[in-house]
Amino acid sequence: MQEPKGIVVYGPGHVGQLAARLMLERGWKISAAVNRPGNKVGTDLGILCGLAAPIGVPVQDETKIEFSALDGDIAVITSTDRIRVNFGTYKRFMEAGFNILCVGCESSYPWAGTPDLAHEIDAIAKANGVTFCGSGFQDIHRVWLGKTLIGSCTTLRSYCHRSQTDISPHGAETARLVHAGLSLDDFAKQTADSKGRDVSIYRVFLEHMTRSLGLTILHVEETLEPVTKPVPLHCPALDIEIPAGACTGTRFKTVITTEEGIVATAENELRLFEPGEEATISWVIDGDPPCEVVVTKFDSHQGTSAPLINRIPQVLAAPAGIVTITDLGPAQFLGNPSVELVYA
Numbered sequence: 001m002q003e004p005k006g007i008v009v010y011g012p013g014h015v016g017q018l019a020a021r022l023m024l025e026r027g028w029k030i031s032a033a034v035n036r037p038g039n040k041v042g043t044d045l046g047i048l049c050g051l052a053a054p055i056g057v058p059v060q061d062e063t064k065i066e067f068s069a070l071d072g073d074i075a076v077i078t079s080t081d082r083i084r085v086n087f088g089t090y091k092r093f094m095e096a097g098f099n100i101l102c103v104g105c106e107s108s109y110p111w112a113g114t115p116d117l118a119h120e121i122d123a124i125a126k127a128n129g130v131t132f133c134g135s136g137f138q139d140i141h142r143v144w145l146g147k148t149l150i151g152s153c154t155t156l157r158s159y160c161h162r163s164q165t166d167i168s169p170h171g172a173e174t175a176r177l178v179h180a181g182l183s184l185d186d187f188a189k190q191t192a193d194s195k196g197r198d199v200s201i202y203r204v205f206l207e208h209m210t211r212s213l214g215l216t217i218l219h220v221e222e223t224l225e226p227v228t229k230p231v232p233l234h235c236p237a238l239d240i241e242i243p244a245g246a247c248t249g250t251r252f253k254t255v256i257t258t259e260e261g262i263v264a265t266a267e268n269e270l271r272l273f274e275p276g277e278e279a280t281i282s283w284v285i286d287g288d289p290p291c292e293v294v295v296t297k298f299d300s301h302q303g304t305s306a307p308l309i310n311r312i313p314q315v316l317a318a319p320a321g322i323v324t325i326t327d328l329g330p331a332q333f334l335g336n337p338s339v340e341l342v343y344a
């Protein structure tokens with residue numbers, strides 16, 4: 001197993017902080033933490049993560065540093081889902097010789113939303129001899145789970161993925177992504193232009209999976225619907241009260257038709273949960289043999305950051321350029337952590 005020499009954590013919000021704790025539990029060296037300007041700058045990453053003592057890694061302001069002066073061989077990027085937003089950061093890290101592992105949903109299959117930038121990222125990565133990869137919750141629970149089940153079929157007619165997950169454990173970026181807190185009018189305005197809109201995070205994984213099955217995509221259709229509740233709900237990430245009837249999140253519907261006649265569908269709700277609601281994920285495979293799997297009792301927060309940790313040795317050993325999680329094969333368990341962290 002290729003262990004990291006040093007990891008730079010970029011964008012240490014909810015996902016990045018948990019990822020940092022999991023790295024420290026493994027005894028891996030976090031060589032730097034970097035963020036955009038703001039409150040976190042100057043704070044020790046360990047303290048930010050809730051540890052009892054600093055770890056000697058203050059969060060640095062990205063506008064005030066040279067990335068080439070940073071120590072380490074991989075940058076774990078946990079800032080936004082959007083490649084267009086993250087691109088400048090990717091470029092700076094890759095040109096400074098860092099491999100990249102990003103949690104942004106678009107990054108796990110950059111060709112779905114930003115094919116122009118996918119080519120550019122691939123070229124920059126190859127020119128600098130580094131690997132670019134995206135992982136996160138979609139890695140195991142969406143792409144690999146569905147792909148593995150379909151691997152048991154000799155005939156396939158359709159596959160359908162559904163999920164309901166809570167935004168509460170996540171940060172402000174996730175809440176904004178699903179339009180939490182908007183009125184229905186504002187939701188309609190923000191999502192009306194399907195051509196000008198970014199692809200949905202769920203389209204990315206379904207398109208990725210479909211292409212990785214060797215199917216030829218004819219058409220992709222996605223629709224976004226607001227999810228409302230008849231009672232007011234508190235949104236911890238935005239620290240606002242969402243009134244009854246306003247948007248608590250989004251239902252993303254994706255339908256992909258293929259030249260082979262196989263249809264892929266996904267219906268994913270990412271929203272605030274009411275007390276007592278439980279997250280679920282399901283796959284229904286209409287093939288021979290058919291199968292249906294429902295996953296419950298999972299933790300979407302840990303399920304997002306943990307695959308990032310398990311993918312690091314694979315990314316370090318991978319060839320230069322964009323390498324996807326389906327190129328890498330399933331993520332591997334690395335053994336139990338060796339360091340017990342002391343929390344404040």
Ligand SMILES: NC(=O)c1ccc[n+]([C@@H]2O[C@H](COP(=O)([O-])OP(=O)(O)OC[C@H]3O[C@@H](n4cnc5c(N)ncnc54)[C@H](OP(=O)(O)O)[C@@H]3O)[C@@H](O)[C@H]2O)c1
Nearest residue numbers: 011012013014015038079080081136137170171172173304
């Ligand atoms: N793939 C997955 O499975 C998965 C799952 C959950 C979340 N996500 C995605 O992961 C990202 C982080 O989620 P989170 O819950 O950790 O959010 P978060 O708590 O809001 O943290 C985001 C971090 O990135 C920084 N940041 C935000 N926007 C930025 C920008 N435009 N440029 C540079 N830095 C920026 C923030 O800095 P400030 O401190 O200045 O705000 C913060 O440190 C989101 O895009 C979310 O949708 C992916």
